[in-house]
Amino acid sequence: MLTTRKWIALTVLMVALILAFGVLSGWQWQRAQRDRVEAAPVAASQVFTPGAPLAASAYGTRVAVSGRYDAAHQTLVQHGDGTYWVVTPLRITSGEAVPVARATVTSIGDPAVADVTPGTVVVVGVAQPFEGDPGTASTLPAGQADRLTAAGLALPYAVAGGWVALESQQPAPVVAAAPVQPPVSAGSTASIRLQNASYAVQWLLFAGFVIFFWWRMLRDDLRDDRRGADTERPRAATEPVRDVY
Amino acid sequence: MAAAPTAESVRGALLRYRIMAFVVGVTLLLFCVAIVLKYVTKTIESDSVIAIAHGWLFMIYVLLGLDLGFRMRWSFGRLALMTLSGMVPFLSFYAEHKVTGWVRDELGTPAGAAPAAEPAG
Numbered sequence: 001m002l003t004t005r006k007w008i009a010l011t012v013l014m015v016a017l018i019l020a021f022g023v024l025s026g027w028q029w030q031r032a033q034r035d036r037v038e039a040a041p042v043a044a045s046q047v048f049t050p051g052a053p054l055a056a057s058a059y060g061t062r063v064a065v066s067g068r069y070d071a072a073h074q075t076l077v078q079h080g081d082g083t084y085w086v087v088t089p090l091r092i093t094s095g096e097a098v099p100v101a102r103a104t105v106t107s108i109g110d111p112a113v114a115d116v117t118p119g120t121v122v123v124v125g126v127a128q129p130f131e132g133d134p135g136t137a138s139t140l141p142a143g144q145a146d147r148l149t150a151a152g153l154a155l156p157y158a159v160a161g162g163w164v165a166l167e168s169q170q171p172a173p174v175v176a177a178a179p180v181q182p183p184v185s186a187g188s189t190a191s192i193r194l195q196n197a198s199y200a201v202q203w204l205l206f207a208g209f210v211i212f213f214w215w216r217m218l219r220d221d222l223r224d225d226r227r228g229a230d231t232e233r234p235r236a237a238t239e240p241v242r243d244v245y
Numbered sequence: 246m247a248a249a250p251t252a253e254s255v256r257g258a259l260l261r262y263r264i265m266a267f268v269v270g271v272t273l274l275l276f277c278v279a280i281v282l283k284y285v286t287k288t289i290e291s292d293s294v295i296a297i298a299h300g301w302l303f304m305i306y307v308l309l310g311l312d313l314g315f316r317m318r319w320s321f322g323r324l325a326l327m328t329l330s331g332m333v334p335f336l337s338f339y340a341e342h343k344v345t346g347w348v349r350d351e352l353g354t355p356a357g358a359a360p361a362a363e364p365a366g
Contacts, residue, residue, distance in 0.1 A: 195293040195300075202304050213311055220315075 007218070014214045018207045025203035032196035038062070039186060041124045044164070050096055054129045054162030060184040061127045063164060067092035069100070071116040075153050076108055076144045077101075085180050086113050087148060087163065089155055090123060099153055099163040100125060103177030108144075112177030121171065125164035126186040252352045258313040259348050262306075266341035269306040269331055272299045277334050306331050310344075317348060 044065035047058045067090040076084040084105050089097040100123055103112040131147045145152035150159045165182035276299045279292035307328050314324040330340035 193293070195296045198297045198300050202300055205304060206307070209308060209311065213315065216315055220318075 007221075010214065010217065014210050017210045021203045021207040021210070025200045025207070028196045028200035028203060032193045032200060035191040035193055044092075044098055044127075044160070045095065047127050048096065048098065048160040048162060050158070050160075052161050054127060054160075056129075058127055058162075059129055060182070060186055062124065062167070062186050063127050064122060064124045065090060065092060065098055065164065066120055066122040067098070068120055069116045069118070070097065073153070073155050074113075074116065074143065075099075076105075076113070077148045077152070078140065078144055078146050082106060084108065084113075084144075085148065086177075087153065088116055089153065089157075089159070090121070090164075091157075096158040096160040097155060098123075098160045099148075100166050101128075101148070101163060101180040102166045102173070103175075104180050105177065110177070112173070112175045115173050115175040115177070117169065117171060117173055119171075121169050123164060123166060123169045125166045125168075126182040126184070127162055128165055128182050128184055129162050255313070255316050255348060255352060258309070258316050259345065262309045262313045263341055263345060265302070265306045265309045266331065266337055266344075269299070269302050270335075270337035270341070272302050273331075273334050273337060275299075303331060313344070313348075317351065319347075323347075 039062050041062040041064035044063040047061050047063050048054060070089045070091050074086065074088045077087055078084055084107075085101045086103045086105060087099050087101045090100050091097050102116075103110075105112050130149045140146060148163060150161075153159060165180045167179065167186075272295070276292065276295045279289065279295045282289045283292045310327045310331070311324060314327060327340060327344060330336045
């Protein structure tokens, strides 16, 4: 029997169930991805080859390197949106200096600019290639550049074939500054938990069941309607609970 | 009435449901054992194999239960009870017994005989 009120209620229930199952599916999918393991850092010397640009396969590699910051040769790399990257060369005991993009600041007077940690620091960050196009000659004041290139840093010593976007350092900086968002993000092994991924798929399928059974009920009801009132409830004696609908 | 349940159309659905109810009931008990072994005695590291198996089997169980329920034109409340009882250890076995009883009450027993519960007219 097709009654409007019943079908409005059923349809509302169907939509509510589908939404709920969708949310549950999304939640399980989130949980399935909670094992995202950050790649352990490797020694910078394994990534940066002296005299050669950073290999494409090493873009985004998390590296660890220890050395001393050379505050005198720090460069602010200007971006179109009015932010600067604070790039400080890290002198290491042997080999080329590694430029470290320490922070993102919105003005050159930001306290993070002068907050160069003295002494030996251990830097963990993400290896990045220099920007390919050196661009036109910079009209910016000394100590600033509009691109992060080896030439733009204008260092009086050998520089590695790429730079590092700082993630953490020991000892930690005094000023908490916004980090540099690396153009090539760090590799993380996205391990999916099968159990939760499986549940996520099942919730979606349950949502599909809801649609299927809703359609099946509608079909049955329409058929009953078409057959007329006399055949409507032939089994009234055996199905008292139908009125629960 | 197109979907009026007859012993003929329900027999297969009931058999499928009963088999699956048994399988899911057993799997659920194994899952419970695995949970105890993992979190209480810590003898196993992961229960995800049985968890995944139970998840998929339970889904099939729900599908078959709803199929049977729709063939029988049972109420929503009854369908919900059937579905939820599959989640409770041991209760699933009782629910299967109960559901089989309902079908036999409504369609007559043995399944295959003329539906005694459906008077002519």
